[in-house]
Amino acid sequence: MNFLYPGFLFALLAVLVPVVIHLFNFRKFKRVYFSNVSFLREVKEQNSSREKLKNLLVLAARMLAIVFLVLAFARPFINSNADTNKINGNIVSIYLDNSYSMDAVNKEGSLLDEAKRRAKEIAKSYQLNDRFQLLTNDFEGKHQRLLNKEEFLQAIDEVKISAANRFLQQVINRQQGVFTGVSNRYAYVISDFQQNFAGKEAIKKDQDTQLTLVKLSANELPNISVDSVGFLSPVHQPNTSEKIIVRLKNFGNDDAKNVPLKLTINNQQKAVNSVSIAAGATFTDTLSFSGLGLGWQKGVLSIKDYPLTFDDELNFSFEVNANQQILSINGGKTAKYIEALYNADPYFKLTSVSENNINYAAFSNYSLIVLNGISQPSSGLALELKNFVNNGGTVVIFPSTAANVSSYASFLTTLNLPAVTSLATVATKVSQIELKHSLFKEVFETLPKNMDLPLVNRYFTYAENSRITKEPLLQLPAGKTFLARYPITSGQIFLAATGLEETDGNLAKHPLFVPLMYKIAFQSVKDQPLFYTIAKDNVITLPLVKLGANQSLKLIGDGFDIIPDVSRQNGKSLLYVADQIQKAGFYDVKKADSIMAVVAFNDNRAESNMKYDNQTDLQERFGTNKIHFIDTKKENISSAIAEKNNGTELWKLCLILSLVFIAAEILLVRFFKLQIHR
The missing domain is CATH 3.40.50.410 (von Willebrand factor, type A domain)
Known part of the structure; x- marks a missing residue:
């Protein structure tokens, strides 16, 4: 047995007090005169043993009461935890x-x-x-x-x-x-x-x-949260109709009916709806709106739900641009089809250059680069394109079938693409289209039974490589590639088997060509995340921001102003905010007085499930x-x-025993009477 407070054991010396009192009995005796002394002696002899017994029992009760009271303060315990010292x-x-x-x-x-x-x-x-x-x-x-x-x-x-x-x-x-x-x-x-x-x-x-x-x-508790938001199109154009997808989740055990849902952008109400969500279910809704201006937009999706309200609003931000920059690198012949395609829409700003006059330093200004029938693909161009794709860019390659096969094989291998094996000159027709791919989503109102697909007269055949990720879009008979998507790091490359010349086939004049190239251009836009999560996302990713020697970026919000650490990685600027952002809302990223971006932060929805x-x-x-x-x-x-x-503490037992012996003393004093025989 051990003690939590062994110092209290010194108080056991207090047991000497009743012993001293017992030994030096301080009671004063009164002299009484009797006529018959022999009778008094007989009574005294008969009661002395009972009196001694009573005194000893009272003494023992007093001593034990003091002992257990001291032990209670010393906190005795039986140690059942051997690992504790x-x-x-x-x-x-x-x-x-x-x-x-x-x-x-x-x-x-x-x-x-x-x-x-x-x-x-x-x-x-x-x-x-x-x-x-x-x-x-x-x-x-x-x-x-x-x-x-x-x-x-x-x-x-x-x-x-x-x-x-x-x-x-x-x-x-x-x-x-x-x-x-x-x-x-x-x-x-x-x-x-x-x-x-x-x-x-x-x-x-x-x-x-x-x-x-x-x-x-x-x-x-019942709870509904605005879980996430996303756009159907990655491209945002001014004064056009937009569709936004909203996901709500009901964490409660009861159905939620007629939950009001509201969308505001730049403090202007854009859409409202009333939704019902089954118990424990996720509900997806689509809201339409229009009338956006140029620049950064601050959107808020909100519902009304009690008693938990921290997840009733979701902030998101996005940018509406005036145009999209596209670069076309052309071979010896004119790029009339690419120019006619993208110059028809003022949203696209096309820059056409010859393969002999390429400014590699300007690649970062474009989201999409089209290689249109270049005849002399060089290793230097391959390395620059590889860096462009690794930084999130998109490349479309329409090869020149008149070029040397081995030069294209080396060029494509540098880009981690399948090598060219041969040039086929037998006329054929595209046999299969991957309609489930996102590129063809919403392209066709109805799907005809016998779809007219492009014809091809001359095309490259490519070596199949299981180590290269490939998404077939259009295929020739026997599963040969006509157009495929190759995701590489954070970018992508679309590789065709033929060029856009009339001698190669009718792809450039086929009705599929226009929506296909528009969708590739839209998909090439790499928007920043619509929102970040507090205490989870500590790095803000932006397109590359060039800073002077004495310049820095600031992150400014409602009563919030910091200068984050900035680094450059893969052609992007990374802002490290660590755990400094603690409040949901919008934060402007400023370079001097210019707003470079607006980022939205939200509370973590992991707390929504009660x-x-x-x-x-x-x-x-x-x-x-x-x-x-x-x-x-x-x-x-x-x-x-x-x-x-x-382990097992005994102080309560000690305290109880102390009270028991105090009670025993009281009983002995009051009820243990000496009997006198007459």
């Missing part, structure tokens, strides 16, 4: 879940307030010299240092609801990082334990850490790893911690 001291890490779900209310008030109270109870269960770590979802640097008990209690009061979202494995890893030396390691996780928090994967922990999960009582794991579910995540649970409904935290850390 009290001499080494304790390091206690307490994770306080401050995510949005902790803003919910139960009988104890808000879950966050209850969590703070529980954290304080845990801290008070340890000694004054123990060290503590407070950890929240913010993962702040100041929470990586150890605090004394007073500092820890003050830090708890400063915790507020945060937009950050973490997983249980991340929390445990962070807690284990603070443990050092030979001190006893205690980790506590105070949370409502939403299902997304623990996840579905197995959770690992250090065997030397005693982990305790403190589950708060939370009620499952369903929780129970103790059995959590235990399964840990497998054979030993963990402890504290049920705040059934257990007192202080007692549960003391029992877990110290």
